[in-house]
Amino acid sequence: MSAMELMGREDELSSDYKLVPWSSWDQWNFVRESIFSSSPNAVTMALQRISTWRSRGCLPIPIHVTASIVKIQQKDFFFRSDLTDGMLESDEMISMLYSMAIIRFVNCFVGHKKTKFSIAELADAIGIPRVLVDIRHESSHRDLPSLQRVRHASVKALDWLKFNYWEAQKNRIPDVRKVIRSKLLEMTFYLKTKNVATSSGVKQRRLSGPDMLRAGNKLSSRMTTMLQSSKSNRSQKPLPRITKIIARLYSSYPSEVVSVLLELFHLQTPGFSDNIDVENSIESDAGNQGSANSLHDLKTIITRLSSKKPRLLLSLLRKILETIEIRFAKNLSGECDIHLSQIPSEVDYLTNLCSLVRWLIMNLKSLKGAGFIQFDNEAEAFSIHKNKVQVSLHKLIRKCLTLSLIGNQHLCDSVLLLVEMTEDSSVKERLKKLPLLNYKAPPAVQIPSYSNTESMLLKEEDAICQATEKLAILKSKIKARSQREVAPGVDVSDTDTTWTVAKSWISCPIGMLPCSFSSTPVLPVLDQVDIDTKAGLEKDNNLSFHASDYRQLDYPSEMSVDESPNKKLKTSQEVQCTYFPESTRALEGRLLINGVWTKASEEELSIIQSQMTIFA
């Protein structure tokens, strides 16, 4: 890939936006692959999706025409040897269908405006085979063409569509991640240039290529070529310029920027987070220079970008918390144990992520101080803030608190930081009761000394009894709640009203939902959760049970204080409502294949699972 191509990519993200029926290019790509697939099931799925797109009213014509031809081929035994006699249409019927589709094909792509050119000439100019034009004429004005001819023509028509639409469009899909990646690399490069220049007191504006490369880690050499190739037209200072570009990219593609940003820096590296609070030790830490450098860079990049786009902090928080959660869930289900893990990188990864959470929240706090971010605990009727970012702090606390179950000190600190930010003393008081927050290190197994075996056994038995009782209480509570959950309309409170106003809402693009804890927009999963998935969820909802268990543990002490039972019920329900992450619950037992959540059977999943451990 040459430098010019890389630079050219940015321009390809044109500003010409169009309404489309798909919500991501992945979805489009899935349809592209399925509709030309040899598997009838895949084709059926693609056709279904296209008919759904059609109902949205902005379906591109080539997709519509492709679907109608493929639909007919699916009825033709020539393409479907698996069709049984009962499912076959007569030859005449099939050729009528083909003829109609071909008439439409030609009419859609050959402009029938009054010109001095014939349809055949116009078709020839855009490479439509003559046979298609002939079939259009014949079937409109003369006898119905033979099945063999129209069938053959349908293949030609599809070939034309494949080449002129599907492939052409595929090649035009913007590779946003690539653009972001290259811009971020460029920014890192400038940051280094700046650092080196200031630390060594050299006045020169830009270091020459080779020196630079040795100084940096494995920043690709193409970065340098990129820089050199574009030197001439740069009048603005490079760092603010690139920051601006990335900020702009962020406003259009927030999730992509965040995930590329996190990918770019090697969070798997051990010791990445050790220096997280000590800015200057980086230079001295020669052994870990590569990773430590990238940590410093990551933090600088985040600081610079978030001064322009405060929301970035939240998007990052969301992404990281979600990642932690997924890992944590795996841990709970016994797939891997964080503390006893055989995979050191996994531990490092989690630790690094947790420390980043704390750092991000610290930044959030300073941005709040500067007035960039507004936290509101009350739902406003609606507000149109142009620049202020709103966050519901309580939800964020809940999220962090749940995850602090992992027992990471950084996460516990994060919760405390957040609580400080709420300036709500009652929350503070309540949280103090949580033993978890005093957590310092993995609990060392203490072996108390007992005078004799008998008393030890007695104590143990006692402890077991207590534990059983607690467990029974928990179980009944969980049961009661799950029953409540099954009851219809639980979300709409007790009244008969069907319609309600959303209690709290944070500005978010149409077609997306604000994430419950970070308030960043999320594209909801739109595949229907079928009944058997729902049933399956009840029994193995590990993570959510843990989350709510924890609240329950806190109750006895709370009850004795001063709150009415009503209020407690409410809070527990709120946990219920807000806890579930948007993306995980409905997706259990599903795999993301080509941008579509496909249901996988238990066996399939277990096979995949076993293979994953082998890879690891």
Next chain:
Amino acid sequence: MEVIIPLDWAHAAESIVSASFPPPVVFVCGPKNSGKSTFSRYLLNALLPRYGRVGYLDTDVGQPDFSPPGCVSLTLIKETISDLMNPCIRETERFFYLGDISSKSNPEAYLDFTLRLYDYFIKQYHQLDEPNDPGNTVLPLIINTPGWVKGTGFDLLVEMLRYISPTLVVQIHISLQSKNLPVGTFWLDANQQELHKVPILVLDSARRNIKNESILVQKDARHMRDQRLFGYFKQCFPNNLNILTNKALARALAAVSPYVVPFSKVKVIHLHCQVPSSEIFHSLNATIVGLAVSSDVPAKSKSKIPPCVGLGIVRAIDVIKGLLYVITPVPFCILQKVDLLLQGFIEIPSGFLRVHGCASPYMATNVLHKFLNENL
């Protein structure tokens, strides 16, 4: 653009206003862009001083006057229309959502909707048999029609005219005769024509060139439709917000707290195409829907589709919790009864989806859309 009303239009309107009891039912028809809507609005303004209120049955789903596109609507106008060229959204008395910009996607439902609205008007505002009842007001009605005057469009006009039997038919002609409707009572057969003497007023299109040929003003129909939707959804917000641009509206729509309804409490009807039930959320997210109450189906209705209480935007869907998030200007008390969502082909204007830093996922860049070889 200043509107110049020709003298013959003014005379025609005057004669209609001065006609004695009963208040007229005026049917305005003619080819597209001939000035039907302009004349209808002019007549409306002329009738207002005498009657106080005037019924307006708008059957032009592509370019409606007072309602969002895709709707057949009955509006009671109380205030004069100040800008004859650009009317603004008014509160409709009753409307049906056809869900397309032309009646051709479902002519039967279209005709059914029109006739049921006429029935409703007659029942509520045009009871001629009890003229002395003080509670009974008899109002005039103007029926504005689409410019589709050939083929199925002609058949639809004939059906409408036969059912409604207006007191006056206003035909607007353009200079290109072949595009015009036939002269005379074209909707009746020969022996019926003897029985019903319906006055027909033939007017010439308002705009002409030097040779006295009518000029058809090409309107940007899509832009007009987007404007109607803009006006409609602007009603979701208090006036003091002063939303004047698409940008401001888009930002407000993204920020406003939507209504929430459990998916189990509403039924979705796809008006024009089949959608597999497993794909329903893919179909609904970020689209415009008609909101209706299933028990409202009118007595004589053939289509079994009830009138709409308003339109809404399905702004998000939470499949896990089974919730739909809807933005609509429909008052909360009326919304409570809504249990039907009607999905048609009315596209959400892309201007609603483009918010800086808050762009909808359904807006894509680098979309391939040019195929026709236009170099030839």
